Amino acid sequence: MPLETTVAAPRRGIALRGIAAHLLGNPLGGVTAALIIIFVAASLLSPYFLTGFNLMIIARSLAFVGLVTIGQSVLMILGELDLSVGAIGGLAGIAGGVLMVQLGLDPWLALLLCVMLGGLCGWINGTLVTRLRLHSLVLTIGMAGVYGGIILVVTKGVAITSIPGDIAFLGRGAIGGVPVPFVILLVCLAVVAFVMQRTPLGRYVYAIGSNADAARMLGIRVNAIRTGAFVTAGVLSAVAGMLMVARLGSAQPSIGETWVLAPIAAAVIGGVATTGGLGSPLGAVLGAVIIGIIENIIVLFGISPYWQSVVSGGIVVLAISFDAIARRAMAREN
Amino acid sequence: MSDLPGPVVRLEAIRKAYPGVVALDHVDLALRPGRVHVLAGENGAGKSTLIRVLAGLVGPDEGRIEIDGADALADRTLFGRIAYVPQELNLFGPMSVAENMFMPFAATGFGRLTLSRGGMRRAATALIERFGIHAGPDDRVDTISVPDQQLLQIARAAGRAAFDVLILDEPTSSLTASETAHLFRIVRELRAAGCAIVFVSHKMDEIFDLGDDVTVLRNGRSVGSYEMAAMTEHSLVQLMAGSAIALEERFQPRGAGDVAADPILSVRGLSGPGFHDISFELRRGEILGFAGLVGAGRSELMQSIFGYRPTRQGECLFEGRALPRGRPDRSVARGMVYLSEERKHHGIFPRLSLRENISLGILDQLARGGVIASAREGERVATVMRDFDVRSSSADKKIMFLSGGNQQKAIIGRAMARRPRLLIFDEPTKGIDIGTKFQIYRIMQRLAEEGVGIILVSSEMTELQRCASRIITMYEGRINGSFDQATTPADTLVGAIVGAGEKRHAA
CATH class of the missing domain: 3.40.50.300 (P-loop containing nucleotide triphosphate hydrolases)
Incomplete structure (x- = not known):
């Protein structure tokens, strides 16, 4: 008998370590585990959490930050950062209001033009970063001021109301019980994740984030890809901005104000390294889901919303601490 | 070797294993004062691991390390007697030559609360002259040439406080002939002063020019230790490779x-x-x-x-x-393909896997309808690894965890794979x-x-x-x-x- 116990004990240890190693080995393991734990905990803590109505609320509000997160995560993998994504989303929304309400343009044409405007803003950011070799963090702080300032110049701080009802479906509707903005998020995520995982272009993004000089030596079109990523982020932000306008039925100058730090936090929680080359858009969006659930719990428990940023900030610190510990363990293994 | 002085450092039966590979297996090494001891072996033979064990950066799984007759694994302060110059540059680019030489300042006596800049500059000037560095003490390190940075790194390790052993890991890889000659003069001075020197190089002429003793490693085992005088280039290569090579x-x-x-x-x-x-x-x-x-x-x-x-x-x-x-x-x-001399800056993608590093050069050939064909990718990468003898426990390992030689073979294979x-x-x-x-x-x-x-x-x-x-x-x-x-x-x-x-x- 004593012999058996000494044999059995290490075997259980090995099994646990195997699971842990699998989770550590899979880049999405950590964020998935965290998501499951938070989801289960929320379900146990509040009877209202696991209801269709509440899950729909989470999905709908998640979609906007989620879309911005996709673009921001691609930029972060590339080793860049765009702090003007929120302002681009807001600017697109305001432009939509001006085109639809003040100029009376067809709402769908206006929608298209606004998304293109987002792409243009991204292209300006990308071109300035690549041509003048500016640091994207510093440049986009400036550009956030420029785009945000234009919003105020155009609106003087007043919302543009009575947006045509044609596009309301995009913000408020549901397909088979799933909110439309969430469906759009899933479609965009699927496209971007596919490009990042399965195409040469996606691989080049990781390569540039890992070593941009080596990428250029290998014949990869580093500047074109960088600019393209900024354009993608601008387009996705503009889509989020337009969906928000459709949901609110008015173009608020405050749209996008909270879309700057949350996507970066979500990406970091989801395993995207701030130094580039690591992570995935899927992980980043899972990070956004975690933040969304936590914000929801705060509301369900009637905790003051002022606590929200304390909690989500704390989660970021926890997430990167776990990540750093896991990485050190991995380095030791190697 | 009976008439020689007793060893200042003795490593006995050192074993160090990493998951999937035994890097060192019962390796012995004895370093005597006033001798240049060459470590010879092919890439992945265990030279780097042995050096890191010797410098106290990595603890062995088994074995004993004696420094001056005392057990260094029990008293780790003894590793302070060993100066180590790594192969890769690790300097503080935006700081001055003098600051790089004497960091940490408290330990080198140039300041606990405030820096004594004058004293530091004078001491730095003396070292700059001795090591033949073409730079002033106030020059920013990232503005001086790579060979000068290399010499600075050596001066930093060798120029300060007392040490018994100096480890030089491929110190000449970016030095010119005259700079190498200058470095060798300094090494001989240190040897004459009674210092034991560990020297790693792949250049045969340097090994024979400088070496007194040699320990040959092969696949993590020690083949033996010899006096250089008894070796020829041919016999040394034979011992390293374990098979005949027509020089x-x-x-x-x-x-x-x-x-x-x-x-x-x-x-x-x-x-x-x-x-x-x-x-x-x-x-x-x-x-x-x-x-x-x-x-x-x-x-x-x-x-x-x-x-x-x-x-x-x-x-x-x-x-x-x-x-x-x-x-x-x-x-x-x-x-057209260009393969840079600067592997770290222009060659590898450290955070990507070995597989991704190799296939990056041929992704356009691997894509079918714009999508990377994973099976083909795996085959091509396996072929490159076999043809160029890239050794790794897995193609999915991050390339930064591979030895320098294996990294180099991987990127040469990548360049060739483009045809x-x-x-x-x-x-x-x-x-x-x-x-x-x-x-x-x-x-x-x-x-x-x-x-x-x-x-x-x-x-x-x-x-x-x-x-x-x-x-x-x-x-x-x-x-x-x-x-x-x-x-x-x-x-x-x-x-x-x-x-x-x-x-x-x-x-």
């Missing part, structure tokens, strides 16, 4: 350089930062060697031809058509063991015989003589000679490299 083998492509055919590359009057008025032609099926000192402008020239660096005037014709300037992607698309028509190799065998070197020479020879044009930039004279059909020498940014390899004696080449005499044409 006199040559790799000139047969039927090289059909003069009648159009050249694959012609460079006309090219000038740019670091080189002036360069004209030459590369023929199909030829290996064209470029010799010169470090800093002669060879790398700058090659990177400009490739389109990575700017040019001021002149043109490059690749297969008769002008190469656009400043567009390396166009050069690659047309069938380019023009290859520019800048110091391709830097830090690579002799067995793999010969493998790379054989592949270059085969490619050239298939009609590929190859430019080989090398600082190793023997490498150029083994492989090149013709050799062009550069001195201070200009071409000062062109030689037919077969008919040119080595001293003529060396003369041109150091800029002796006028422009010459022996070909």
Whole structure:
């Protein structure tokens, strides 16, 4: 008998370590585990959490930050950062209001033009970063001021109301019980994740984030890809901005104000390294889901919303601490 | 060795295992004061691990380390007696030469709360003179040349406080001949003063020039320790490789350089930062060697031809058509590959896996309908790993965890896998063991015989003589000679490299 116990004990240890190693080995393991734990905990803590109505609320509000997160995560993998994504989303929304309400343009044409405007803003950011070799963090702080300032110049701080009802479906509707903005998020995520995982272009993004000089030596079109990523982020932000306008039925100058730090936090929680080359858009969006659930719990428990940023900030610190510990363990293994 | 002084450091039965590989298996090493002890072995033989164990950076799984007769694993402060100069540069770029030398300041006595800048500058000036560094104490380190940084790194380890053992891991890999000679003078001074020196190099002439004793490692085991006087180059290589290698083998492509055919590359009057008025032609099926000192402008020239660096005037014709300037992607698309000497900065993608690092160069060939075919990717990567003897427990391991030699073999394999028509190799065998070197020479020879044009930039004279059909020498940014390899004696080449005499044409 004593012999058996000494044999059995290490075997259980090995099994646990195997699971842990699998989770550590899979880049999405950590964020998935965290998501499951938070989801289960929320379900146990509040009877209202696991209801269709509440899950729909989470999905709908998640979609906007989620879309911005996709673009921001691609930029972060590339080793860049765009702090003007929120302002681009807001600017697109305001432009939509001006085109639809003040100029009376067809709402769908206006929608298209606004998304293109987002792409243009991204292209300006990308071109300035690549041509003048500016640091994207510093440049986009400036550009956030420029785009945000234009919003105020155009609106003087007043919302543009009575947006045509044609596009309301995009913000408020549901397909088979799933909110439309969430469906759009899933479609965009699927496209971007596919490009990042399965195409040469996606691989080049990781390569540039890992070593941009080596990428250029290998014949990869580093500047074109960088600019393209900024354009993608601008387009996705503009889509989020337009969906928000459709949901609110008015173009608020405050749209996008909270879309700057949350996507970066979500990406970091989801395993995207701030130094580039690591992570995935899927992980980043899972990070956004975690933040969304936590914000929801705060509301369900009637905790003051002022606590929200304390909690989500704390989660970021926890997430990167776990990540750093896991990485050190991995380095030791190697 | 009975008349020699007793060892100052003794490693016994050291074993160190990493998951999937035993890096060191019962390795013994004894270092005696006043002797230069060479560690020899192929890439992955365990030299780096042994050095890291010796320097106290890695704890062994088993074994005993004695420093001055005391157990160093029990009293780790004893490792302070060992000065270690790593192979890779690790300096603080934006800080001054003097600050780099004496950091941490509290330990070197130049300041606990405030810095004593005057004292530090005086002490730094003395070390700068002694080690022959071409820089002032206040110069920012990222503005001085790489060889000077290398010397600074050595001065930092060797110049301060008392130590019994100095470890030099491939210290000459970016030094010129005269800088190497200078370094060796310093090493001999230290040896005469009773210091034990551990020296790692892949260059045979350096090993025989400097070494007193040698320990040969092979596959993590110690083959034996010998006195250098009893060794020949042949016997040492044999011990390292464990099999016979014909040192006199040559790799000139047969039927090289059909003069009648159009050249694959012609460079006309090219000038740019670091080189002036360069004209030459590369023929199909030829290996064209470029010799010169470090800093002669060879790398700058090659990177400009490739389109990575700017040019001021002149043109490059690749297969008769002008190469656009400043567009390396166009050069690659047309069938050209450049392999940089700077593996860390221009070669590897540290956070990507070995598989991704290799396939990055051929993704366009691996994609089907715009999507990467994973199975094909796996096959091609496995082929490259086999052909170039890249050793790793898994292709999914991040490349930064591989040894330097294996990283180099992986990126050479990547360059070759593209099947380019023009290859520019800048110091391709830097830090690579002799067995793999010969493998790379054989592949270059085969490619050239298939009609590929190859430019080989090398600082190793023997490498150029083994492989090149013709050799062009550069001195201070200009071409000062062109030689037919077969008919040119080595001293003529060396003369041109150091800029002796006028422009010459022996070909």
